[in-house]
Amino acid sequence: MDLRINSFDDYKRVYDYSVAEPENFWGSVADTFYWQKKWDKVLDWNFTEPNVKWFIGGKLNITENCLDRHLEKNADKTAMIWEPNDPEEHYRSFSYKELHFKVVQFANALKNNGAKKGDRICIYMPMVPELAIAVLACARIGAIHSVVFGGFSAQSIADRINDAQCNLVITADGGFRGSKDIPLKNIIDDAIVQCRSVNRIIVLTRTRTPVSMIKGRDVWWEDEIKKVETQGNPDCPAEPMDSEDPLFILYTSGSTGKPKGVVHTCGGYMVYTGYTFKTVFQYQPGEVHFCTADIGWITGHSYIVYGPLSQGATTLMFEGVPTWPDAGRFWDIVDKYKVNILYTAPTAIRSLMSFGEEPLQGKHLSSLTKLGSVGEPINEEAWHWYNEKIGKGKCPIVDTWWQTENSGILISPIAGITPTKPGYATLPLPGVQPCLVDEAGAELIGNGVSGNLCIKFPWPGIIRTTYGDHERCRLTYFSTYKNMYFTGDGCLRDEDGYYRITGRVDDVINVSGHRIGTAEVENAINMHADVVESAVVGYPHDIKGQGIYAYVILGTSTHDHDLTRRDILQTVARIIGAIAKPDKIQFVSGLPKTRSGKIMRRILRKIAEGDIANLGDTSTLLDPNVVEEIKQGAADL
Numbered sequence: 122m123d124l125r126i127n128s129f130d131d132y133k134r135v136y137d138y139s140v141a142e143p144e145n146f147w148g149s150v151a152d153t154f155y156w157q158k159k160w161d162k163v164l165d166w167n168f169t170e171p172n173v174k175w176f177i178g179g180k181l182n183i184t185e186n187c188l189d190r191h192l193e194k195n196a197d198k199t200a201m202i203w204e205p206n207d208p209e210e211h212y213r214s215f216s217y218k219e220l221h222f223k224v225v226q227f228a229n230a231l232k233n234n235g236a237k238k239g240d241r242i243c244i245y246m247p248m249v250p251e252l253a254i255a256v257l258a259c260a261r262i263g264a265i266h267s268v269v270f271g272g273f274s275a276q277s278i279a280d281r282i283n284d285a286q287c288n289l290v291i292t293a294d295g296g297f298r299g300s301k302d303i304p305l306k307n308i309i310d311d312a313i314v315q316c317r318s319v320n321r322i323i324v325l326t327r328t329r330t331p332v333s334m335i336k337g338r339d340v341w342w343e344d345e346i347k348k349v350e351t352q353g354n355p356d357c358p359a360e361p362m363d364s365e366d367p368l369f370i371l372y373t374s375g376s377t378g379k380p381k382g383v384v385h386t387c388g389g390y391m392v393y394t395g396y397t398f399k400t401v402f403q404y405q406p407g408e409v410h411f412c413t414a415d416i417g418w419i420t421g422h423s424y425i426v427y428g429p430l431s432q433g434a435t436t437l438m439f440e441g442v443p444t445w446p447d448a449g450r451f452w453d454i455v456d457k458y459k460v461n462i463l464y465t466a467p468t469a470i471r472s473l474m475s476f477g478e479e480p481l482q483g484k485h486l487s488s489l490t491k492l493g494s495v496g497e498p499i500n501e502e503a504w505h506w507y508n509e510k511i512g513k514g515k516c517p518i519v520d521t522w523w524q525t526e527n528s529g530i531l532i533s534p535i536a537g538i539t540p541t542k543p544g545y546a547t548l549p550l551p552g553v554q555p556c557l558v559d560e561a562g563a564e565l566i567g568n569g570v571s572g573n574l575c576i577k578f579p580w581p582g583i584i585r586t587t588y589g590d591h592e593r594c595r596l597t598y599f600s601t602y603k604n605m606y607f608t609g610d611g612c613l614r615d616e617d618g619y620y621r622i623t624g625r626v627d628d629v630i631n632v633s634g635h636r637i638g639t640a641e642v643e644n645a646i647n648m649h650a651d652v653v654e655s656a657v658v659g660y661p662h663d664i665k666g667q668g669i670y671a672y673v674i675l676g677t678s679t680h681d682h683d684l685t686r687r688d689i690l691q692t693v694a695r696i697i698g699a700i701a702k703p704d705k706i707q708f709v710s711g712l713p714k715t716r717s718g719k720i721m722r723r724i725l726r727k728i729a730e731g732d733i734a735n736l737g738d739t740s741t742l743l744d745p746n747v748v749e750e751i752k753q754g755a756a757d758l
């Protein structure tokens with residue numbers, strides 16, 4: 122069976138084959154990778170425990186696929202280009218040979234510091250090449266990386282380190298983001314006070330921010346590299362990994378409790394991210410791929426590091442933010458490096474759109490051939506702007522839908538092949554079997570239907586477990602609907618069978634493409650000394666997609682509401698990180714509760730959305746008067 126997709130008919134043919142014979146299909150895809158030992162069986166699965174295993178018995182190391190295997194023919198090809206935060210600073214670029222060298226060198230430094238297969242290593246770094254090098258070096262020796270986004274607070278890092286019992290942390294003195302300096306090592310020092318498992322911290326020099334280096338615990342990256350040089354060992358054999366050995370943990374928010382550690386495994390993750398990268402973007406040798414995500418999120422893991430590198434692509438990594446020093450920064454980068462594929466988030470597009478066309482003046486964007494969108498629904502206005510102003514009407518837009526739990530893209534057009542429709546993620550990729558179900562769990566057959574989006578058959582990149590708590594994985598994803606993976610998203614399938622994701626149906630808010638659990642934000646707000654109770658909901662936000670709206674009941678001691686509001690924001694920033702700060706805080710004297718004490722979020726959501734004419738039935742409330750007061754307060758906010 123020829124699995125190449127050069128036309129829409131090819132897509133349909135390959136898709137049908139992938140559903141009819143999933144094991145043969147994925148076996149053929151996996152054959153395009155380098156395995157130390159081939160698998161004995163492609164798939165074993167059930168969604169009840171759940172227990173999903175791909176490429177059983179196979180041995181591999183993902184870094185041999187991302188690095189070593191390109192050395193024979195493409196050693197001098199550019200693997201990675203790095204654009205610094207400050208446009209005046211010199212860029213860096215690494216050929217495959219150079220990147221391989223750096224990775225094995227740092228892998229040896231990790232070993233010198235006692236790291237070994239199966240250890241959990243927390244990485245809290247700015248977007249510098251050493252972040253990608255650290256990730257790959259962990260994979261090289263079989264250590265499980267847990268990258269924490271640089272915007273998270275000390276408390277969030279401590280929670281993640283403790284959950285995974287990391288023994289080593291890799292960080293930097295600080296990081297540059299736009300006009301800001303983030304004191305990463307200081308934040309780690311605050312976190313580590315609570316973490317008994319950590320015995321070593323490797324610190325890269327980036328900002329020259331003064332840091333405290335504790336004897337016997339903290340070492341400099343640069344010194345450790347020198348030691349490896351002195352030892353004169355230029356290689357670091359790639360640790361043989363079982364297909365189902367964990368590759369990494371990445372924490373993500375859900376509707377309840379603390380973030381969970383999503384676990385992905387070596388074989389399935391490699392095959393899925395490599396295949397989807399090549400297929401969705403129709404990557405052609407020599408093209409420069411610019412994914413604007415941060416490696417602290419799944420998009421960065423899969424489409425800056427592993428996916429592009431496993432396919433021998435040139436991946437571009439950017440340290441800064443789209444609006445600094447001005448709103449033309451992305452376009453300068455596209456122009457400077459002749460970027461072919463740009464993969465970004467709707468929130469960035471909307472933000473850049475708001476600056477008008479001036480930042481585009483004089484920027485040559487003609488190198489672009491394909492555009493991608495990820496992270497949240499893209500509104501039609503943003504889609505058209507992206508298409509016309511950036512793609513000049515000649516670049517297909519792939520609106521890619523997927524999640525941290527999925528490893529890679531599940532529903533998306535294939536660039537230049539699937540006819541697109543603004544706002545639609547269009548059709549499932551080969552090997553992906555979505556379905557829509559109603560509240561009762563009955564599958565909705567046919568087109569022109571809306572429901573909850575589930576996937577009824579495993580794909581190689583599906584979540585294997587939530588670290589240290591398999592039951593949580595089962596409950597969250599596999600217990601809502603029998604024999605299905607539940608995504609938490611609502612979705613429409615239109616008359617053409619095209620999928621349009623309508624947003625989360627659970628208590629998760631998508632702020633600028635980042636998932637934030639309402640319960641997490643409430644817990645953080647409730648930690649403030651004057652707060653009695655709070656309820657958090659999402660509301661439509663012009664730039665961020667969704668904003669965070671908090672209703673807060675204060676104790677009697679508070680007089681200065683403005684100051685308290687700022688104190689609450691500071692508390693949330695301390696507990697979670699600045700990304701979780703509410704956009705609006707409304708002080709209320711009570712919350713709409715049912716007689717059994719449950720908060721009626723539906724009403725709070727409507728009020729936050731400004732849809733007060735339509736609150737529905739409020740007769741079951743304990744105290745319906747509270748709704749009137751909240752409506753009034755919202756109008757005054």
Ligand code: PRX
Nearest residue numbers: 495496497498520521522523524525622636
């Ligand atoms: O609600 C969906 C939304 O982002 C959620 C997944 O978030 P996260 O795990 O942080 O991963 C983001 C990057 C893959 C989904 O449940 N989402 C993601 N992509 C899209 C989207 N919503 C609509 N359209 C998309 N293309």
